[in-house]
Each structure stands twice: as structure tokens, then as C-alpha cells.
Amino acid sequence: MQAIAVLPPGMEDQGAKELLTLGAKSVRLRQRSVAFEADTACFYRIHLKARLPFRLLREVARFSCDDPESLYIGIQKAFDWRHWLPPSTSFRVDVSGSSKHLNHSHFTALQVKNALVDLQRDIWGKRSVIDLEQPHLCLHVHLNSQGAVLSLDGSAESLHKRGYRPAMGVAPLKENLAAGLIEMTGWDADMPLVDPLCGSGTLLIEAVSSALRMAPGLNRPFLLMNWIDFDENLWMKEKQLAKSLQCLGRDLPLIIGCEHDPLIAKQAQENICSAGLERLIQIKNLHFRDLLLTPQRGLIVCNPPYGKRIGLPEELKSLYSELGEFLKSRASGWQFWLLSGNRDLSPFLRMKSSRKIPVSNGGIDCRWMQYLIR
Numbered sequence: 001m002q003a004i005a006v007l008p009p010g011m012e013d014q015g016a017k018e019l020l021t022l023g024a025k026s027v028r029l030r031q032r033s034v035a036f037e038a039d040t041a042c043f044y045r046i047h048l049k050a051r052l053p054f055r056l057l058r059e060v061a062r063f064s065c066d067d068p069e070s071l072y073i074g075i076q077k078a079f080d081w082r083h084w085l086p087p088s089t090s091f092r093v094d095v096s097g098s099s100k101h102l103n104h105s106h107f108t109a110l111q112v113k114n115a116l117v118d119l120q121r122d123i124w125g126k127r128s129v130i131d132l133e134q135p136h137l138c139l140h141v142h143l144n145s146q147g148a149v150l151s152l153d154g155s156a157e158s159l160h161k162r163g164y165r166p167a168m169g170v171a172p173l174k175e176n177l178a179a180g181l182i183e184m185t186g187w188d189a190d191m192p193l194v195d196p197l198c199g200s201g202t203l204l205i206e207a208v209s210s211a212l213r214m215a216p217g218l219n220r221p222f223l224l225m226n227w228i229d230f231d232e233n234l235w236m237k238e239k240q241l242a243k244s245l246q247c248l249g250r251d252l253p254l255i256i257g258c259e260h261d262p263l264i265a266k267q268a269q270e271n272i273c274s275a276g277l278e279r280l281i282q283i284k285n286l287h288f289r290d291l292l293l294t295p296q297r298g299l300i301v302c303n304p305p306y307g308k309r310i311g312l313p314e315e316l317k318s319l320y321s322e323l324g325e326f327l328k329s330r331a332s333g334w335q336f337w338l339l340s341g342n343r344d345l346s347p348f349l350r351m352k353s354s355r356k357i358p359v360s361n362g363g364i365d366c367r368w369m370q371y372l373i374r
């Protein structure tokens with residue numbers, strides 16, 4: 001299969017590495033995505049185990065089109081709709097990209113939908129229901145200057161939603177972005193891990209689930225199970241394998257999250273319990289200045305407020321200064337990674353970074369900054 005993994009901007013390299021580890025071939029980096037080839041077993045494995053993609057798309061056709069009419073005709077001819085889209089199958093159309101005369105994604109989606117339901121009426125005299133939430137089939141059309149790429153989406157819901165986070169604190173990180181950030185630190189569960197401003201606990205939950213090799217897709221419903229060529233035996237085999245490779249009983253070094261807001265600290269605890277990780281992650285409802293670190297040195301990660309969605313600039317300057325003081329006075333020898341979404345605030349740490357990796361957090365241009373604390 002030709003496939004695409006849609007990724008958080010800045011995570012293309014990490015996403016490609018993850019796909020290669022899971023057996024993908026011909027991995028090619030693109031902007032915000034990675035193209036790859038996979039056999040069916042590998043495609044299933046990636047759905048079950050990949051932590052970084054938002055979406056996994058199976059490419060089924062490419063055709064040239066440059067206006068609404070050629071899109072309408074092209075989509076009808078592009079695929080074996082007689083087998084894949086009988087009127088009993090509900091569907092949804094998602095659109096990305098644009099071209100000169102197809103530059104409004106909502107209109108493009110309607111045009112694709114019209115082409116398909118008109119075709120269905122011609123063949124069967126009736127049409128499918130459009131279901132935006134729980135369709136049987138989710139079609140993805142990507143437009144560029146050469147034409148359209150038609151894909152099937154393996155899941156109706158974005159894969160970053162793992163299901164463990166009913167409570168979201170304020171300005172939470174998306175789970176897949178948090179997983180990629182942890183991956184970039186190189187933490188491999190060999191040293192303590194602390195998030196002094198942990199909010200809903202996403203960085204810690206993703207770090208620990210990855211260390212336990214938990215497969216995020218094990219309990220998720222996937223649309224690929226509705227595809228006419230779905231191989232149930234192979235799916236069950238890959239599922240069993242993914243389950244057997246988890247090491248849920250593994251002991252880990254101390255992992256601590258600190259959150260000063262009692263309500264958010266409680267939500268973090270609830271999220272950790274719903275992810276089944278309460279044995280391994282401790283939440284302290286404290287200001288970080290009162291947090292005691294272990295004598296064994298480790299890794300500190302954090303995503304402080306940037307003053308864009310939360311926090312007032314003056315308060316945040318003193319928060320960053322105090323964080324810098326805390327790190328220099330208490331965490332000598334530790335490694336620190338900060339997700340900075342406001343370049344006017346990070347200088348208040350009064351520390352010199354050794355790496356800055358551009359990433360995007362929900363549209364905010366950020367830097368994942370590494371500091372070696374002396």
C-alpha cells in the first residue's frame with residue numbers, strides 16, 4: 001500500500017523514524033506528513049502502535065483535475081465505488097490542500113460528495129447517508145497543483161485522541177505532540193522524569209506509556225475494519241503481537257508531575273488513573289518551588305504558559321525567572337527541556353540553551369529547547 005502519516009509540524013523526522021521501526025518502507029519526508037509503503041500487516045501494526053500521527057491515510061487513486069467539473073468527473077472514475085460504496089455505507093469527505101480553482105475545502109468536499117451520491121443514484125437508485133461523526137468510510141481528498149490524491153482514512157477520529165484524557169486542564173498538549181517531544185529528549189526510562197508544570201499530565205503519561213510499549217490503538221475502533229479487503233485474521237494476529245510486546249509490569253525510575261492548581265492536579269490524577277499508570281506517576285499539588293527532587297539526576301520537561309492562551313506577561317516573566325532559579329539551585333546536573341511558545345519569555349530563565357528544535361503546538365510556533373543545568 002501507498003500511505004501517508006499526517007504529523008504535527010516539526011515532527012516529520014521523528015514520525016519517519018517511528019514508521020521505519022514499525023516496518024514501513026520507502027519512507028519520504030513531506031511537510032507535515034510522511035509518505036511510506038507498507039504491506040497489510042505493517043499497515044495494521046502502524047495503526048495499532050504508532051504514537052505520532054494524527055491520521056493514517058491509504059492512497060487509492062491520483063487523478064488530474066483543476067476545476068469543479070474535472071474534480072466531479074475524476075472522482076467518479078477514480079475508484080471501484082461499486083464495491084466500496086454501496087448506498088448502505090455512510091461516508092464523510094475530508095479535504096486538505098487546494099489548487100487555483102479549487103481553493104475552498106468545504107466546497108471541494110461538497111463537490112466530491114455530490115459526484116459520489118449522483119453516481120450511487122445512477123447505479124442503485126439510492127444514495128448513502130453522510131455521517132460526519134461515525135461514518136463507515138472516511139474519504140480524504142488532497143489537492144495540489146497537479147490534481148487530486150484520493151485516500152481512505154483508517155480512523156474517523158484523529159489518532160491523537162487516545163481516550164485517557166477526559167479532563168484537559170488548561171492549554172493541554174496534544175497527546176501525539178507530547179509523545180514526539182519526549183522522543184526527541186532521548187529519555188529511555190533510565191532516569192527520573194519530572195514535569196514541574198504538568199497541567200493534565202500529558203508529557204508524563206505519553207513518556208510512561210511509551211516506556212511500557214503500550215500500543216495506543218489496541219482498544220480504538222478503526223474504520224479500516226469496514227474496508228472490503230479487511231483481513232480479520234491478520235488484524236487479530238497483529239493485535240495479539242502488539243499486546244504481547246507491552247511490558248505493563250515494568251518498574252520505572254521516579255516520575256513526578258507538579259501542578260499548583262488543585263483542580264488541575266486532580267484532573268491530572270484522573271487522567272493517569274484512566275491510562276492505568278497510577279502505579280508509576282505521582283502528582284504533587286504544589287508550587288514547583290516546593291518540589292523536592294531526587295538525589296539521582298534525571299530529566300525535567302515542561303510546557304509552561306506562553307501568554308498566548310493563558311497567563312499575563314508580567315506574571316509570566318516572574319514565573320520563568322523563578323523556574324530558572326529553581327533549576328539552577330536544585331537541579332544541578334539534570335537535563336531540562338522547555339517548550340517555548342514565546343521568545344520574549346524564555347530569556348527570563350537566564351540559562352543558555354544547547355538545542356532549539358522548531359515545532360508547532362496547535363498553530364503556535366514553538367521551540368523545544370534543551371538546557372544542560374550546571
Ligand SMILES: C[S@@+](CC[C@H](N)C(=O)[O-])C[C@H]1O[C@@H](n2cnc3c(N)ncnc32)[C@H](O)[C@@H]1O
Nearest residue numbers: 172173197198199200202259260287288303304
Ligand atoms: C500550559 S499548562 C501545561 C499543560 C500540560 N503540558 C498539558 O498537556 O496539560 C501549564 C500548567 O502550569 C501550571 N502552573 C503554573 N504556575 C505553576 C507553578 N508555579 N507551579 C506549578 N504549576 C504551575 C498551570 O496551572 C498549568 O496547568
